[in-house]
Every structure is written in structure tokens, then in C-alpha cells.
Amino acid sequence: MEGLDHHYSHSDGKTVWSHCVVTAHLVSEEYSFACDFRSYFRKPYCEEEGLTFKSKNDLAIELIKDYESPTDEQIYVLVDSWYTSKKLVDACAAKGYHLIGGLRINRKIYPVGIGVKISEFASKYMEKDDTRSVTAGDHTYKIYEYEGKLSDIENVKVLLSWEDVFDSSESPFCILCTDCSLDVVTILRYYDVRWNIETGYRFFKDLLGFDHYQLLSHKGIERYWCIQFLTYNYLEYQRQEWKQPGIPMTIGDVVRRIRKDYLGQIVVYAYEQGLSKKPLADVLKQFKLTT
CATH class of the missing domain: 3.90.350.10 (Transposase Inhibitor Protein From Tn5; Chain A, domain 1)
Incomplete structure (x- = not known):
């Protein structure tokens, strides 16, 4: 994978072989959105790849200036x-x-x-x-x-x-x-x-x-992260739509509810196909399953 290097992980308390990103998050009243990110590369890697080195502070300043x-x-x-x-x-x-x-x-x-x-x-x-x-x-x-x-x-x-x-x-x-x-x-x-x-x-x-993720190019990895940010923000919007007064709801609750609803839709669909007497082999094929 492109861009991998030794970076210090605060959660692990040690240096790990990984990518590193500097992120910006926007909080307003009850809303909390993932806003933007910048990839961080250590100076030796930048010298090897012919990139302009930017410290984490430099990247954070870019995010602040862009907002x-x-x-x-x-x-x-x-x-x-x-x-x-x-x-x-x-x-x-x-x-x-x-x-x-x-x-x-x-x-x-x-x-x-x-x-x-x-x-x-x-x-x-x-x-x-x-x-x-x-x-x-x-x-x-x-x-x-x-x-x-x-x-x-x-x-x-x-x-x-x-x-x-x-x-x-x-x-x-x-x-x-x-x-x-x-x-x-x-x-x-x-x-x-x-x-x-x-x-x-x-x-x-x-x-x-x-x-x-298992992507070789760093450009592809950043595209993947963009999709992640969009997904997170959709979940945050849904969290605000579903939450009720006095009852806390997290992003995790939203994900679990969506997964449960999706599973329910699959069960209903399978039931409807059974009522219409559709062959079991065809239904399994749609779900990409085998007997």
C-alpha cells in the first residue's frame, strides 16, 4: 500500500505500521459531522516520494483556513x-x-x-x-x-x-x-x-x-475515506431524525437499527417470494446463496 509508515498510535501506546490522517470535525448544537481530512506523511517518506513535507500542525492550519x-x-x-x-x-x-x-x-x-x-x-x-x-x-x-x-x-x-x-x-x-x-x-x-x-x-x-481496506494506491484509499465521511454524516443526520427527547441515541444505535431493518426487509422479501411460489433456487441465487 502507498503511504504506509511508522506512526505513533495514542490508543495503542506505541508506534504502528499504518496510515495517518489529520481530521476536522464540525459540532453545532446537537449535530456532529465529520468535516474534512488531510493525509499526513513523515518527512523521510516525503523526501523519497518528492512530496512537500507538511507537519500535522501545517495540515491542521490548512483545515482551519479552508473552513x-x-x-x-x-x-x-x-x-x-x-x-x-x-x-x-x-x-x-x-x-x-x-x-x-x-x-x-x-x-x-x-x-x-x-x-x-x-x-x-x-x-x-x-x-x-x-x-x-x-x-x-x-x-x-x-x-x-x-x-x-x-x-x-x-x-x-x-x-x-x-x-x-x-x-x-x-x-x-x-x-x-x-x-x-x-x-x-x-x-x-x-x-x-x-x-x-x-x-x-x-x-x-x-x-x-x-x-x-485493501487498496494499493493512496488515491484509492483517500476515496474510500471520503465515502466513509459521507456515510458517517448520513448516519448523523439519521440519528437526529430518529432520536427522541430524553432518550440518548448514538451513531452505533443508528447502524444497528439500519442493519436490523435491512434484515427484516430480506425476511419480508423471502416470504413474499414464497407466497408467489417462486422457486427456492431462484431466491437463493438473488441473495447469492447456496443450499
């Missing part, structure tokens, strides 16, 4: 810690978007005008009274809220969070937000939308076979 909001509503770009770079923050700002994303603890903050890594600040200089309890959804967190400079980014809000209890020996989970007007609960609520997106990509793999 045009149909409304004047504020857009928030949600990313993991791999993408909270100055380049990507600036790309969002140029489009009038804000960014909310995970932040690595080796990044520097300036709580008293002196730069210190988040990991060092949390373990050496913070005390329990510096945090406050915040409840978002079904979870309670101990939060330290910082607003100010972050390394090479001028003014942001950073949340250092521990679930339930502050513990200086435990590394905090950190969230960066470029919209300093948002309160802590709103930032957590917005960032939590990423969980639904991650779940959606799990359905891509488990139910739609996003990573199950």
Missing part, C-alpha cells in the same frame, strides 16, 4: 495538546476563531512575571488553597486558573485541573483557552465536546471499517 463559517457566531477550535502551538493559535486568530485545547505540562507560564514550567509550578509552588472546586457535568475538579503569558503566546487562560482532590505529586491535566472572557465551567463544558468527537471516530473504526 468558512456560514454564520457570525463565535467559532471555537478544539484540539489536543499536540496542536496548541503559536502557529495554530495565530491561524485561528486570523480567522476570528478562538482555540481551546489540551496543554503539555512542560510549557511555561508566568504567574509572577517569571517563567516556570507548569509541572514545576504545580509540584513545588502550589498549595491546596490555591485551587477551587468546580463541577462540570458529572465530575468535580480542583482547578487553578491562570491568565497571562504562555511561552510565546501573549494572553491566554490556562486551567490546571485535578479530579476530585488536589495532589501536588500528581501532574495536572491542563487546558488552554484563548478566549479569556469564558468562565471555568464554560471552558470545561466546551472542551468536553471533544469526548463526543473521539467517540465518533471510534464508531468510524468499529462499525464503518475506517481502517479496514
Whole structure:
């Protein structure tokens, strides 16, 4: 297969022989659509194939630049810690978007005008009274809220969070937000939308076979992924049509319902053919089955 290389898999916790894609997902109110993707190739592969190398951040910036909001509503770009770079923050700002994303603890903050890594600040200089309890959804967190400079980014809000209890020996989970007007609960609520997106990509793999293909050309593979995106978005539209108030419905529920309905249609068809006295051999032939 074209384009295969060694890429780090976060779900497997190791490097695997695979393809790699950078994707964009669009969430608006209750709707969640797979929007676009870019194939990522490592630099050695690009040099071998005569391709222009683009980092994952470069590809993410392309996706951001290509998206045009149909409304004047504020857009928030949600990313993991791999993408909270100055380049990507600036790309969002140029489009009038804000960014909310995970932040690595080796990044520097300036709580008293002196730069210190988040990991060092949390373990050496913070005390329990510096945090406050915040409840978002079904979870309670101990939060330290910082607003100010972050390394090479001028003014942001950073949340250092521990679930339930502050513990200086435990590394905090950190969230960066470029919209300093948002309160802590709103930032957590917005960032939590990423969980639904991650779940959606799990359905891509488990139910739609996003990573199950046997195609040699990378162009063919990308066409296959396009079909996958279209299928996912059809399922999301159907999910909105079928869901009922107070009863949660996932993409997985939609897939299982469609499969069940399809099986029912086959049974009805076979029954109707029996009533019309059609030979069994002909019916089996239509289903490409043998006795």
C-alpha cells in the first residue's frame, strides 16, 4: 500500500505500521459531522516520494483556513495538546476563531512575571488553597486558573485541573483557552465536546471499517475515506431524525437499527417470494446463496 509508515498510535501506546490522517470535525448544537481530512506523511517518506513535507500542525492550519463559517457566531477550535502551538493559535486568530485545547505540562507560564514550567509550578509552588472546586457535568475538579503569558503566546487562560482532590505529586491535566472572557465551567463544558468527537471516530473504526481496506494506491484509499465521511454524516443526520427527547441515541444505535431493518426487509422479501411460489433456487441465487 502507498503511504504506509511508522506512526505513533495514542490508543495503542506505541508506534504502528499504518496510515495517518489529520481530521476536522464540525459540532453545532446537537449535530456532529465529520468535516474534512488531510493525509499526513513523515518527512523521510516525503523526501523519497518528492512530496512537500507538511507537519500535522501545517495540515491542521490548512483545515482551519479552508473552513468558512456560514454564520457570525463565535467559532471555537478544539484540539489536543499536540496542536496548541503559536502557529495554530495565530491561524485561528486570523480567522476570528478562538482555540481551546489540551496543554503539555512542560510549557511555561508566568504567574509572577517569571517563567516556570507548569509541572514545576504545580509540584513545588502550589498549595491546596490555591485551587477551587468546580463541577462540570458529572465530575468535580480542583482547578487553578491562570491568565497571562504562555511561552510565546501573549494572553491566554490556562486551567490546571485535578479530579476530585488536589495532589501536588500528581501532574495536572491542563487546558488552554484563548478566549479569556469564558468562565471555568464554560471552558470545561466546551472542551468536553471533544469526548463526543473521539467517540465518533471510534464508531468510524468499529462499525464503518475506517481502517479496514485493501487498496494499493493512496488515491484509492483517500476515496474510500471520503465515502466513509459521507456515510458517517448520513448516519448523523439519521440519528437526529430518529432520536427522541430524553432518550440518548448514538451513531452505533443508528447502524444497528439500519442493519436490523435491512434484515427484516430480506425476511419480508423471502416470504413474499414464497407466497408467489417462486422457486427456492431462484431466491437463493438473488441473495447469492447456496443450499
